[in-house]
Amino acid sequence: MKNRMTQTLRTICLAGALALGSLAATDSVSATTLGVIADEVTLKDGTVLEGTIVRELDGNIWLELTFGSLKQTKYITADEIKAIQRDSVEPEMDEPTRRRDATQTAPASTGPKKRGVVISLEEMVGMYMDAEPLKRAIPWLEKNDIDVVVLKVNSGGGYLLGIQPLSDVIHNEYKKKFEVVSWIESAISAAAMSTLCVEEIYFMPEGNFGACTGWSGALEAVKGRGLEEVLHQMEPISRRGNHNPYIMKAMQHDDYPLSYSKDENGDITWFQNESGDVVLNRQGRILTLLANNAEDCGFSMGTARTLDQLESLMNKGDIEWVGRWEKGGLYPISGAEEIQIDYRERVKMLEQRLGEFWTKYGITLGFAQGAPEEDRGAFVGKARDQFQKITSLVENNPNFIPLILGMLPRQYEEWKYEQDKLLRELAK
Amino acid sequence: MKQTQRFTFSALALSGILAGAGLALTAEDARAAVSEMAVADDLDTLVLKSGRSIKGRILEETDDSIRFMIVFSSGLEAEQSYDRSEILSIDRAEKAEARADAPAEAAAPADDRRSFGATPGDQDASKVYVLELDGVFGRGISQTPIRDAVKDAERKGAEYLVFVMNNDWYADPLGWSQLSNDQNLSFDELWRTEDMDPIFVREIPLGWENPPKVVFWVKNAMGGAAFLPLNCEDIYFHPDARLGGVGNLFEMFGDLGDEVVRQKQYSLRLGHAQGMANCGGYDPKLIQALCEREYVLSYKKVGDEVVFLEREPQAPDEFLLTDDGKDENEDTERSLARNEGNDILTLDAKTAYALGVSKGTVESIDDLMWELGIARNYTLLEGSGQRILDKWEKDIDEAAWQIRRMFIELDEIDGDNVLARRMAKLRDIRGIFAKYAEVLDPNGQNRAQIDVMLYQHELQLMLENLQERRQRRLGPG
Numbered sequence: 001m002k003n004r005m006t007q008t009l010r011t012i013c014l015a016g017a018l019a020l021g022s023l024a025a026t027d028s029v030s031a032t033t034l035g036v037i038a039d040e041v042t043l044k045d046g047t048v049l050e051g052t053i054v055r056e057l058d059g060n061i062w063l064e065l066t067f068g069s070l071k072q073t074k075y076i077t078a079d080e081i082k083a084i085q086r087d088s089v090e091p092e093m094d095e096p097t098r099r100r101d102a103t104q105t106a107p108a109s110t111g112p113k114k115r116g117v118v119i120s121l122e123e124m125v126g127m128y129m130d131a132e133p134l135k136r137a138i139p140w141l142e143k144n145d146i147d148v149v150v151l152k153v154n155s156g157g158g159y160l161l162g163i164q165p166l167s168d169v170i171h172n173e174y175k176k177k178f179e180v181v182s183w184i185e186s187a188i189s190a191a192a193m194s195t196l197c198v199e200e201i202y203f204m205p206e207g208n209f210g211a212c213t214g215w216s217g218a219l220e221a222v223k224g225r226g227l228e229e230v231l232h233q234m235e236p237i238s239r240r241g242n243h244n245p246y247i248m249k250a251m252q253h254d255d256y257p258l259s260y261s262k263d264e265n266g267d268i269t270w271f272q273n274e275s276g277d278v279v280l281n282r283q284g285r286i287l288t289l290l291a292n293n294a295e296d297c298g299f300s301m302g303t304a305r306t307l308d309q310l311e312s313l314m315n316k317g318d319i320e321w322v323g324r325w326e327k328g329g330l331y332p333i334s335g336a337e338e339i340q341i342d343y344r345e346r347v348k349m350l351e352q353r354l355g356e357f358w359t360k361y362g363i364t365l366g367f368a369q370g371a372p373e374e375d376r377g378a379f380v381g382k383a384r385d386q387f388q389k390i391t392s393l394v395e396n397n398p399n400f401i402p403l404i405l406g407m408l409p410r411q412y413e414e415w416k417y418e419q420d421k422l423l424r425e426l427a428k
Numbered sequence: 429m430k431q432t433q434r435f436t437f438s439a440l441a442l443s444g445i446l447a448g449a450g451l452a453l454t455a456e457d458a459r460a461a462v463s464e465m466a467v468a469d470d471l472d473t474l475v476l477k478s479g480r481s482i483k484g485r486i487l488e489e490t491d492d493s494i495r496f497m498i499v500f501s502s503g504l505e506a507e508q509s510y511d512r513s514e515i516l517s518i519d520r521a522e523k524a525e526a527r528a529d530a531p532a533e534a535a536a537p538a539d540d541r542r543s544f545g546a547t548p549g550d551q552d553a554s555k556v557y558v559l560e561l562d563g564v565f566g567r568g569i570s571q572t573p574i575r576d577a578v579k580d581a582e583r584k585g586a587e588y589l590v591f592v593m594n595n596d597w598y599a600d601p602l603g604w605s606q607l608s609n610d611q612n613l614s615f616d617e618l619w620r621t622e623d624m625d626p627i628f629v630r631e632i633p634l635g636w637e638n639p640p641k642v643v644f645w646v647k648n649a650m651g652g653a654a655f656l657p658l659n660c661e662d663i664y665f666h667p668d669a670r671l672g673g674v675g676n677l678f679e680m681f682g683d684l685g686d687e688v689v690r691q692k693q694y695s696l697r698l699g700h701a702q703g704m705a706n707c708g709g710y711d712p713k714l715i716q717a718l719c720e721r722e723y724v725l726s727y728k729k730v731g732d733e734v735v736f737l738e739r740e741p742q743a744p745d746e747f748l749l750t751d752d753g754k755d756e757n758e759d760t761e762r763s764l765a766r767n768e769g770n771d772i773l774t775l776d777a778k779t780a781y782a783l784g785v786s787k788g789t790v791e792s793i794d795d796l797m798w799e800l801g802i803a804r805n806y807t808l809l810e811g812s813g814q815r816i817l818d819k820w821e822k823d824i825d826e827a828a829w830q831i832r833r834m835f836i837e838l839d840e841i842d843g844d845n846v847l848a849r850r851m852a853k854l855r856d857i858r859g860i861f862a863k864y865a866e867v868l869d870p871n872g873q874n875r876a877q878i879d880v881m882l883y884q885h886e887l888q889l890m891l892e893n894l895q896e897r898r899q900r901r902l903g904p905g
Contacts, residue, residue, distance in 0.1 A: 189692075206629065206659075206703035206706060209699075211692045215685070218685050219685020219686060285691055290699060328631045367891065374898065375898075379890075
C-alpha cells in the first residue's frame with residue numbers, strides 16, 4: 001500500500017486537531033469539573049490534564065478531553081509524561097473473541113427466500129475499489145429488495161486515503177441496510193484494511209488477507225507519527241468488524257507478533273506475542289492470513305470455492321442470487337455489480353486518457369515554444385485543447401488530483417493558473 | 429534436446445517477419461505470393477487447379493474446404509483457406525495422394541512428435557486430451573494459447589485433460605544444458621502464473637458443461653511453472669522431473685528500503701503462492717520451503733498422512749527437507765552442482781511422491797493412463813490444441829524478431845514522405861505489441877512510447893505543412 005498522503009497534506013488534515021490539542025495543553029483542563037471520573041496526566045512541563053485514556057501504545061497515550069459537549073482526543077508521547085493517575089476503566093485488550101460457530105443452524109426461514117448479490121471490489125483502493133460506486137449501488141439494491149450483499153474482494157491494495165471512506169460506506173450504510181459478508185480472493189494492504197469492518201468473512205481456497213504495511217517510493221515505510229496514526233485508525237475499524245485489533249497490528253508492522261490459544265469451547269484468546277498455542281506471526285514478520293489458518297483462528301467463518309458452497313456456509317437459508325449468469329462465471333452479474341464494473345472501466349479509461357492528454361500537452365507545449373512565431377498559433381491552439389481536456393477530466397474526478405497528478409488541490413489550482421498564463425503569453 | 433531450438437530474447441531481438449501480422453494480406457495477395465519452393469519433404473502439398481503447388485500443413489478439413497498453413501522456403505508461414513473446388517489434388521506428408529473431391533478425413537499430424545499414438549476405443553472409451561506446455565514460462569507458456577487449446581479440448585469432449593509441464597530451464601540459448609536447481613531462481617514469475625491459473629481453477633470447472641479431470645504430469649516445472657501444477661489436485665511426476673526454482677523470495681529486494689516494507693512484500697507474495705497451493709490441497713509449508721532459504725522443514729509419516737515439522741528431525745522416522753542454510757548448513761558448490769542442496773526445496777519424483785504432492789511416478793502417457801485407471805479403454809483425442817501452443821511461441825519469437833527489424837527499418841527510412849512512412853511503420857510495430865501484449869508488452873509501456881513518438885511525428889508533420897503552405901503563399905525567391 002502506497003501512502004500517497006504527502007507530508008504537507010497530512011499536516012493540513014491534522015492542523016485542526018493539533019490546534020485544538022495545543023489550546024488544551026496551555027490550560028489545566030479538567031473534566032472533573034463536570035463530575036466525570038477521569039484519568040489525570042501530569043506532563044513534565046507541569047501541565048495537568050484530566051480526561052479518559054482511550055488508548056495506549058508503548059507509553060504513548062491518547063487522552064480524550066471534554067469541553068462542554070465537545071470531545072477531543074489529544075495524543076501525548078511518553079517523553080512528555082511525568083505521571084499518570086488512572087481512575088477510568090482500562091481499555092479492553094485481551095478479551096476473548098467468540099466467533100459464531102459456523103455449524104450453528106440458522107433460524108428456520110418462515111418467509112420467502114432471501115435475495116442476494118455478489119459485488120466485486122477489485123484493483124487499486126482509492127481509484128477502482130472505492131466508496132463511490134458502492135454508494136451508487138445502494139438505490140439499485142434497495143429497489144430490488146436485496147437482503148444479502150457479498151463483497152468479493154480481489155485487490156492488491158492502494159491508497160491510504162481510500163480506506164476510511166470505504167470502511168465508512170460499508171459500516172455506516174451497507175451494514176445498516178443489508179446483511180453484508182466478505183468473500184476473500186485476495187485482500188492485501190489497503191484492501192484488507194478497508195474491508196476489515198465486515199464481521200462475517202469467508203475465504204476462497206486461494207484466499208489471502210493482510211500485508212498492510214504502509215510505504216512509498218523505494219520501499220520506504222510509513223514511520224513515526226504517520227505510523228501511529230494509521231495504527232490508531234485501524235483499531236476502531238477492527239472493532240467495527242468485531243476483530244481483535246492485534247490481528248491488524250500484526251499485518252501492519254513487524255514489531256507485532258501474533259498468536260492465539262483456543263479453549264475447549266472454541267473461544268479464542270489472542271496475544272500480541274508468541275506465547276499462544278498457535279503462532280500466526282513471528283516477531284520481525286508481517287502477517288498475511290490464508291484460508292486455512294484464517295478459519296482455524298476464527299477470523300474466517302469458512303472456505304468456499306463456489307457460490308453454492310458459500311451459501312451453505314452462510315447459514316442464512318436458501319438465497320436467490322440476483323443477476324445474469326455468464327459462462328464460467330462464479331456468480332451472477334447483477335445491476336449493482338454492473339455499477340462496479342462500469343465504474344472501474346470508466347476510471348481506467350479516464351486514467352489512461354489523462355495520461356495521454358498530459359503527455360500530449362507537454363509535447364505540444366514544447367512544439368509551441370520552439371516553433372517560429374508565425375507558426376506558433378496553431379500549436380498553442382492544440383496545446384490549449386489538450387489543456388482543456390486535462391482540466392475537464394480532472395475536475396470531474398477530483399481524486400485524480402492527489403492520486404494521479406500527485407498534487408494538493410491548491411497546487412493544482414496554481415498549476416492551472418500558470419499554464420493558462422503561459423498559453424496566453426505564447427499566443428501573443 | 430528439442431527438435432526446435434528455442435531462444436530467449438528481449439522484445440527487440442531480431443527475427444523473421446511475423447507470420448500472422450506480417451502476412452495478413454488479402455486472399456489474392458497471399459495466393460499470388462505462393463510458388464513452388466524448396467521446402468522440407470515432411471509437409472503436405474496442395475495442387476491447385478490453377479497449376480500452382482503450395483506446401484504446408486493441413487490444419488482442418490471439411491467437406492467444402494481446407495484450412496491450410498502455407499510454409500514458405502524462408503520459414504514464413506501464413507494461414508489460408510481453400511475451397512475444395514479450387515484444389516486439384518492433395519499430397520499428404522504421410523499418406524498417399526488424395527483427390528480433392530474426396531470426403532474430408534481427419535488429417536494425420538504432420539509432426540509425429542506430437543502424436544501420442546491414439547488407442548482406438550469404443551464409444552465408452554475415456555477421452556483423453558493431452559497438451560504439452562513447453563517453452564519459456566510466461567512466454568511460450570502463456571494464458572492465451574492455453575485458453576484457446578483448452579477450448580479445443582472442450583469442443584472435442586475431453587474427459588481427461590492432461591497438461592504435461594515441461595518448461596525450458598536452460599543454461600544456454602541453444603538448450604544444450606539445464607540450469608541447476610539453485611540457478612535463475614524466479615519467484616516473481618508467480619504473477620504470470622496468476623494470469624493463467626483462472627483457467628484451471630475457474631474456467632474449466634465452472635465453464636465446461638461436463639468438466640474434465642485435470643491432471644498435471646510434471647517433467648520440468650521450474651520458476652513460475654512450479655506454481656501452476658499446484659493449483660490442481662492430481663499431479664504425477666516423470667522419473668527425471670523436478671519442481672522448484674523459486675527459492676529467491678526473501679532475497680528479492682536485497683537492502684532496498686526499510687526491512688518492514690520488504691517483509692510486507694515477502695508476506696504478500698508468499699500469501700499468494702500458498703493460496704495457490706491451498707487450491708490444490710497442498711500444505712502451505714511446502715511453499716515456504718520452496719521459497720525461503722532459511723526455512724527449516726522436516727516431515728514424518730503418520731499412517732498415510734504426511735506431517736510437516738518446522739524444525740530439524742529429532743527421531744529416526746523424521747526426515748529433513750530443508751535446513752536453515754546458514755554456516756555449516758550452507759549448501760556447498762559440490763552439492764549445488766549435483767542438485768543435492770537442501771537450503772531450498774526442489775521436489776524430485778521420489779520426494780514429491782513421499783510428500784503426497786505426486787500421486788505417482790510415470791514414464792509415459794500409457795503409464796499415466798494406467799495410474800488414472802483407464803489404461804484398458806481410453807482414446808487420445810486429436811485436436812488443434814498442441815498446434816496452437818506450439819505456434820504461439822514460434823509466433824512470439826518471430827514477432828520479437830520482426831519488431832527489432834522494423835525499428836532498424838524505421839531509422840533507415842529516407843526520401844519522400846519520411847514522416848508519413850515512419851508513422852505507418854510505427855503503427856505496424858504497435859500492432860505487433862498489441863497482439864502479443866501479454867508477453868511482449870504486459871504493462872503497455874512500449875505502446876505508450878510508440879504513441880508518444882506518433883504524436884511527435886504528427887506535430888512535426890503539421891509544422892512542415894504550415895511551412896510549406898507559407899512558402900507557397902510567399903512564392904519563389
